[in-house]
Amino acid sequence: MVENRPYVTFMAHAVLIFGVIIVALPIWVTFVAATHDELRMTQIPLPLLPGGHFFENLNEVLFEGVGSRGSPVGMMLLNSLIMALLIAVGKISISLLSAFAIVYFRFPFRMGFFWLIFITLMLPVEVRILPTFAVVADLGLLDSYMGLSLPLIASATATFLFRQVFLGVPDELLEAARIDGAGPMRFFWDILLPITRTNIAALFVILFIYGWNQYLWPLLITTDQSMYTVVMAIKQLLEAAEETPQWHLIMMTTLLAMAPPIAVVVGMQKLFVKGLTETEK
Amino acid sequence: MAEIHLNKVCKSYGDVDVLFGIDWTIFDGEFVVIVGPSGCGKSTLLRTIAGLEKITQGEISIGNRVVNDLEPAERDIAMVFQNYALYPHMSVYDNMAYGLKIRGLEKDEIERRVNHAADTLEIRDYLDRSPRQLSGGQRQRVAMGRAIVREPSVFLFDEPLSNLDAKLRVQMRLEIKNLQQRLGITSVYVTHDQVEAMTLGHRLMVLNGGYVEQLGTPIELYEKPATEFVAGFIGSPSMNLLKAKISGDGTKAEFSDHNSLYLASALPSQANRQVTIGLRPEHLMVNKTSQANMSIKVNAVEHLGADTLAHGEFEGCDEIVTLRLHGIVMINQGDILPLEIDPDKVHIFDTETGKRLE
Ligand SMILES: Nc1ncnc2c1ncn2[C@@H]1O[C@H](COP(=O)(O)OP(=O)(O)O)[C@@H](O)[C@H]1O
Ligand SMILES: [Mg+2]
Numbered sequence: 225m226v227e228n229r230p231y232v233t234f235m236a237h238a239v240l241i242f243g244v245i246i247v248a249l250p251i252w253v254t255f256v257a258a259t260h261d262e263l264r265m266t267q268i269p270l271p272l273l274p275g276g277h278f279f280e281n282l283n284e285v286l287f288e289g290v291g292s293r294g295s296p297v298g299m300m301l302l303n304s305l306i307m308a309l310l311i312a313v314g315k316i317s318i319s320l321l322s323a324f325a326i327v328y329f330r331f332p333f334r335m336g337f338f339w340l341i342f343i344t345l346m347l348p349v350e351v352r353i354l355p356t357f358a359v360v361a362d363l364g365l366l367d368s369y370m371g372l373s374l375p376l377i378a379s380a381t382a383t384f385l386f387r388q389v390f391l392g393v394p395d396e397l398l399e400a401a402r403i404d405g406a407g408p409m410r411f412f413w414d415i416l417l418p419i420t421r422t423n424i425a426a427l428f429v430i431l432f433i434y435g436w437n438q439y440l441w442p443l444l445i446t447t448d449q450s451m452y453t454v455v456m457a458i459k460q461l462l463e464a465a466e467e468t469p470q471w472h473l474i475m476m477t478t479l480l481a482m483a484p485p486i487a488v489v490v491g492m493q494k495l496f497v498k499g500l501t502e503t504e505k
Numbered sequence: 506m507a508e509i510h511l512n513k514v515c516k517s518y519g520d521v522d523v524l525f526g527i528d529w530t531i532f533d534g535e536f537v538v539i540v541g542p543s544g545c546g547k548s549t550l551l552r553t554i555a556g557l558e559k560i561t562q563g564e565i566s567i568g569n570r571v572v573n574d575l576e577p578a579e580r581d582i583a584m585v586f587q588n589y590a591l592y593p594h595m596s597v598y599d600n601m602a603y604g605l606k607i608r609g610l611e612k613d614e615i616e617r618r619v620n621h622a623a624d625t626l627e628i629r630d631y632l633d634r635s636p637r638q639l640s641g642g643q644r645q646r647v648a649m650g651r652a653i654v655r656e657p658s659v660f661l662f663d664e665p666l667s668n669l670d671a672k673l674r675v676q677m678r679l680e681i682k683n684l685q686q687r688l689g690i691t692s693v694y695v696t697h698d699q700v701e702a703m704t705l706g707h708r709l710m711v712l713n714g715g716y717v718e719q720l721g722t723p724i725e726l727y728e729k730p731a732t733e734f735v736a737g738f739i740g741s742p743s744m745n746l747l748k749a750k751i752s753g754d755g756t757k758a759e760f761s762d763h764n765s766l767y768l769a770s771a772l773p774s775q776a777n778r779q780v781t782i783g784l785r786p787e788h789l790m791v792n793k794t795s796q797a798n799m800s801i802k803v804n805a806v807e808h809l810g811a812d813t814l815a816h817g818e819f820e821g822c823d824e825i826v827t828l829r830l831h832g833i834v835m836i837n838q839g840d841i842l843p844l845e846i847d848p849d850k851v852h853i854f855d856t857e858t859g860k861r862l863e
Contacts, residue, residue, distance in 0.1 A: 396590035399557050400651075404604030405578030414603070418594040 251482075257475035258282075265471040281476045290461050290473045297477050300454040303372075304436055305484065307453055310373035311435030312428050319382035320424070324412055326383075327390040328398070338387075345380040349441055357444055367448040376441065382427055389423045390416065426499025429492050433485045454481045507568030507581070507658035507691055508533050509554065515562035516549055523549050525715045526563065534689045536682070538706030540696055542738070546715045547695040548663050554693060555661050556580050568658055578607075583652035584661040588668060589644045591636040591651075597623075598632040601651045615654075622653040625684070642673045649684070660685070660692040666701065678704060699739050703727070711735050733859040736783045736852055742814060745784045747824045748856070751775040758782050758853070761821035764799040769848035775862060783852030786814070786829035792845040800843045801826050806836050817842065 260275035286298040326338050356375045365371030401411045442453045461474045509531040516524040523546045531537050539547045552558045556577035565572055572580045591600050605615045623629045626646045666674045682705055685692050696702050702709050703723040711718040719731040730736035736744045749758040755773035759765040801817030813834040816827050853862040
């Protein structure tokens with residue numbers, strides 16, 4: 225529908241601008257708070273324009289941490305990054321391989337396995353958290369990157385998605401590859417992976433953010449401060465005992481926690497959109 | 506260089522039988538075409554030769570080697586697919602070189618072969634492009650290039666031209682024919698288009714519902730179709746197939762009270778039986794002078810320039826007859842045209858079995 229009346233144009237813009245303000249205002253407040261010093265943040269009214277302490281705060285948060293017992297946020301960011309990458313890469317690798325097996329090989333109980341994987345969709349971490357915790361604890365994986373990422377790696381969603389993508393790849397490509405003498409794994413590497421690369425990228429973006437934003441699981445299995453992730457740490461900054469919350473530092477931490485997902489989305493935007501919308505292989 | 510032997514080749518998918526005991530020997534250097542309506546099992550037969558499908562019974566050998574249990578790559582064949590099946594993420598060069606790389610050929614040798622094939626097919630300028638930057642005809646050439654560089658002993662084509670527009674199809678048809686002649690490689694070509702089949706093949710196999718209707722050269726199929734099916738399938742516009750009764754003395758075929766024709770030789774064995782008479786539109790002639798025994802009432806005329814097609818009905822029965830007259834002929838709807846045909850060009854088929862009667 226293409227309307228060309230000034231009134232309609234005005235309304236459309238008004239609605240859009242209103243929406244942007246609703247989304248952007250809290251982020252703006254966070255940013256402004258992160259640029260002032262401690263004293264200014266305890267005064268009323270709260271500032272709406274940026275101050276001059278951004279890099280000072282950044283430095284303090286990254287390398288010293290928040291509060292007297294806080295660990296450096298830089299380390300937490302690193303932990304988060306490692307966890308998110310392990311989850312995203314792990315999920316993608318496992319799902320790619322299982323989807324490849326289900327689509328391209330005929331073996332007994334093939335559909336059985338598919339449905340087995342599929343019904344785990346109904347069992348996200350939150351539902352199976354106690355038994356999963358017990359298993360991870362028994363394996364001695366508490367306070368480790370493996371413990372942080374492994375239980376989140378198994379993924380029915382990604383397997384299902386890749387299955388659909390592979391089903392959309394024309395059979396003739398496989399046949400041409402067979403005539404060219406490519407074995408199954410060669411076909412996987414040389415042909416299937418490259419032509420599904422946009423789908424992989426799109427999924428990577430989604431899974432990275434999923435991993436980065438994990439809250440409950442890291443909270444449960446990390447007791448060592450050096451293994452804390454940034455998302456779970458924010459909450460604890462507020463609870464620092466017997467201290468007034470240091471808003472300027474907390475807000476700086478929040479900003480830092482938001483930055484990597486945004487960077488990933490912005491950096492991979494083109495592939496992301498292509499991977500979700502492209503239908504022809 | 507290789508002969509292909511098909512020995513009682515059967516193929517079923519579960520309970521569904523697709524091919525029923527196909528026997529054929531394709532000679533070294535021959536260009537044969539498998540032709541038939543869609544769904545008759547042409548592709549399946551070709552794919553069993555390629556090794557993409559395992560046969561359920563019988564034996565296939567290529568160059569005196571039974572290949573039943575060999576992988577496609579071990580059969581020394583190359584195949585061109587209908588939708589080209591180019592690897593979309595590789596350049597034209599890499600598409601052609603991929604199979605050679607897997608076979609472990611030297612880089613120099615790969616380059617030599619790809620460049621040579623590219624010259625032959627005039628795609629030298631596109632070697633760095635990706636398939637999506639090419640037109641349909643160019644993609645088709647690349648697909649053929651990928652087949653040529655393998656230097657196989659057999660080429661297999663599965664409807665390679667059906668995604669191209671009509672003009673390009675005619676041009677590519679000629680090119681494929683010339684290429685095959687030059688290289689002299691045994692080729693099996695599948696198509697549902699009888700014109701393509703007639704122009705390309707040294708010999709044709711007409712397939713229908715998984716059975717072979719007839720094997721033969723294009724001229725044999727045209728002049729002596731073995732079954733009613735082949736008669737209707739080969740030739741365009743297709744043959745008029747008309748119900749008729751053989752007269753008591755076996756010398757005449759009677760379509761209705763006023764329409765009949767004399768047979769070249771009497772068929773006393775079929776006297777008073779129902780048969781199917783086949784008359785090619787181009788063999789029917791309008792003859793206003795002599796005493797014609799048949800006439801039609803025209804109800805549609807098509808002017809094609811080089812030819813004029815007239816469609817009409819026999820008086821007294823509602824069978825439609827098409828005739829094709831050379832050049833532009835002025836005929837009007839409603840005209841009565843007396844018709845005549847050379848008795849040698851009349852085809853007679855058993856209505857029940859569809860087999861040719863002589
Ligand atoms: N993988 C398959 N599974 C079951 N039936 C199949 C399969 N492939 C082809 N068929 C059936 O075999 C018949 C012949 O198919 P095909 O050889 O592709 O015909 P065409 O002559 O059009 O190339 C069709 O009826 C088709 O439904
Ligand atoms: Mg086919």
